[in-house]
Structure formats: structure tokens, C-alpha cells
Amino acid sequence: MLIEWSKDLEIGVTFVDADHKVLINLLNQVDDCIDQNEESTVLGSVLDALVEYTDYHFLREEKMMELSRYPGLKTHCDTHRALSQKVRTVYDQYQESPWKVTAHEIRDFLKSWLVDHIMGADFAYRDTCLDNIEAANQAGDVGFLGADNSFTGWEHLRIMLVDDNPNFRRLIRTILRAVGIRHIQVVDTPQDGLARLADRPADVVLCDWVMDEMNGTEFAHKVHEMQLPTRIVLLTGYSTDVLKERSSELGIADYLEKPIKARNLLETISRVAMSATPVAGDRLNAG
Numbered sequence: 583m584l585i586e587w588s589k590d591l592e593i594g595v596t597f598v599d600a601d602h603k604v605l606i607n608l609l610n611q612v613d614d615c616i617d618q619n620e621e622s623t624v625l626g627s628v629l630d631a632l633v634e635y636t637d638y639h640f641l642r643e644e645k646m647m648e649l650s651r652y653p654g655l656k657t658h659c660d661t662h663r664a665l666s667q668k669v670r671t672v673y674d675q676y677q678e679s680p681w682k683v684t685a686h687e688i689r690d691f692l693k694s695w696l697v698d699h700i701m702g703a704d705f706a707y708r709d710t711c712l713d714n715i716e717a718a719n720q721a722g723d724v725g726f727l728g729a730d731n732s733f734t735g736w737e738h739l740r741i742m743l744v745d746d747n748p749n750f751r752r753l754i755r756t757i758l759r760a761v762g763i764r765h766i767q768v769v770d771t772p773q774d775g776l777a778r779l780a781d782r783p784a785d786v787v788l789c790d791w792v793m794d795e796m797n798g799t800e801f802a803h804k805v806h807e808m809q810l811p812t813r814i815v816l817l818t819g820y821s822t823d824v825l826k827e828r829s830s831e832l833g834i835a836d837y838l839e840k841p842i843k844a845r846n847l848l849e850t851i852s853r854v855a856m857s858a859t860p861v862a863g864d865r866l867n868a869g
């Protein structure tokens with residue numbers, strides 16, 4: 583592991599520490615995907631999540647500092663803008679010419695800014711913000727998808743993820759947990775997924791399309807035969823147009839292309855969950 587979370591990194595504000603853990607987890611995933619299966623697709627997905635989550639975290643942190651009337655707000659915000667811009671530039675460079683930016687370079691750059699920023703600038707606001715519970719609560723309540731997304735059922739949502747790539751499983755689990763999803767079953771084979779679904783239902787299954795022995799469309803067919811109320815979202819490294827043609831009769835709820843975009847993933851899940859059966863809809867909205 584590149585960076586291990588320790589007490590030294592703890593600010594003491596619950597949502598800030600939770601956000602920093604997500605960022606460090608994503609950073610470790612940059613390191614873990616080096617030289618691994620589907621490196622560029624995983625790295626592209628991890629970088630997108632890092633860019634999105636960094637902006638989200640900065641937004642929440644700035645709101646807390648503002649509400650706490652932290653005198654160093656302006657300087658801290660300037661630092662955030664510069665960091666945000668740098669992370670986005672690295673991501674853009676990677677998207678334009680993946681072969682020009684190595685995962686090692688990206689990892690070293692991200693490690694230095696993340697740890698330096700937490701240990702330096704973030705600790706500077708600690709004394710001002712730590713006891714301002716109301717400011718921390720208000721900032722912590724800002725949702726990842728923003729005010730336009732009305733879905734509130736994350737805590738009650740039951741998700742299954744079926745993917746044979748351990749790095750994708752880890753990334754998607756990190757993204758799901760970051761928005762408060764607690765019921766997550768993660769399996770590496772469709773067979774295991776089907777066996778578990780019979781005992782522990784899921785509202786939404788995220789299923790990789792290309793896997794050994796049984797592909798995503800065959801999996802969807804079996805779920806359909808089991809007459810489960812589960813909604814299926816297929817993930818694919820290929821164009822979703824091709825996939826839509828091949829699976830049009832299976833009632834797939836939606837399709838997502840890899841590299842995964844964190845925002846798109848969560849918006850799709852919330853949309854699919856909201857269009858679930860009335861019973862599931864009631865349960866999810868009850869939270």
C-alpha cells in the first residue's frame with residue numbers, strides 16, 4: 583500500500599476524515615493498477631473518480647471553513663483551485679495520450695499533493711473548525727451529485743457488483759461506499775452472483791459484460807428467469823451501442839462504458855433505483 587491511513591492524518595472532523603480516506607484509497611488504487619490487467623481502463627476510471635471526488639471534497643471543506651469564518655479561507659481556496667487544476671491537467675493529459683503519462687508519474691505527483699495538503703493547509707484550519715459542529719454538519723450534508731439529484735435512498739439501497747477484475751471491484755466499491763451505500767455484495771463470477779442473489783436480493787446489479795464462462799447478457803437472462811425484481815446495469819469496455827443491440831430483449835435497465843465515470847455511475851444507479859418496482863421504490867425513499 584502506497585499510503586496507509588494513520589492518526590497523524592486525522593483532522594477530527596468526521597466528513598473531512600472520511601473524504602481524505604476516500605482520496606487516499608483512490609490514490610492507493612493508482613499504485614495498485616500499475617502493470618495489472620486492463621491497466622489503462624482501470625487507471626482512467628480511478629483518475630476520473632479522483633478528479634470528481636477532489637472537487638466534491640474541496641466544495642464541502644470550503645463550505646465548512648466559510649461557515650466557521652476561518653480567516654485563512656481565501657488562501658486555502660486558492661490552494662484548492664491550484665490543486666484541482668493540476669489534477670485535472672494530469673487527467674486530461676492521460677486521456678489525450680495515455681502512453682505519455684505513466685502511472686508512476688501520476689502516483690508520485692498525487693501522493694505529494696495529497697499528503698502535503700492534508701498535513702499542511704488542512705491542519706491549519708483545525709482549531710477554528712473542529713468545535714463548530716453546525717458548520718461541519720451543514721458541509722457534511724452536501725451530496726456528491728448536488729442538489730439537482732433528488733435520490734435519498736443510498737443508505738437502504740442493495741447493490742451487487744459482478745466483475746472479474748479485482749481493481750474494478752475495489753474502485754466501484756470505494757465509489758459506492760463514499761456516497762453512503764452500505765449494502766454491497768461483491769462477487770467475481772456470475773455463478774457466484776446468481777447463487778447469492780437467491781438468498782440476498784439486490785435492487786441493482788452492476789455486471790461486467792465480458793467474463794469467462796458466462797457473460798453479462800447470459801447473467802441477465804438467468805436473473806430474468808429467476809423472476810427477481812433486480813435491475814441490471816451492464817458495464818463494458820466496448821461501445822454500449824453494440825451491447826444494446828445484442829441485449830435489447832433482456833430488459834437491461836442501463837449500460838455504462840469503461841473507463842467508468844464516477845458521476846455517471848452514481849447518476850445511473852440513482853435513476854435505475856428510482857424507476858424500480860413500487861415496493862422497492864417505497865423502501866428506498868423511506869430513508
Ligand SMILES: [Fe+2]
Nearest residue numbers: 643699703704
Ligand atoms: Fe483543503
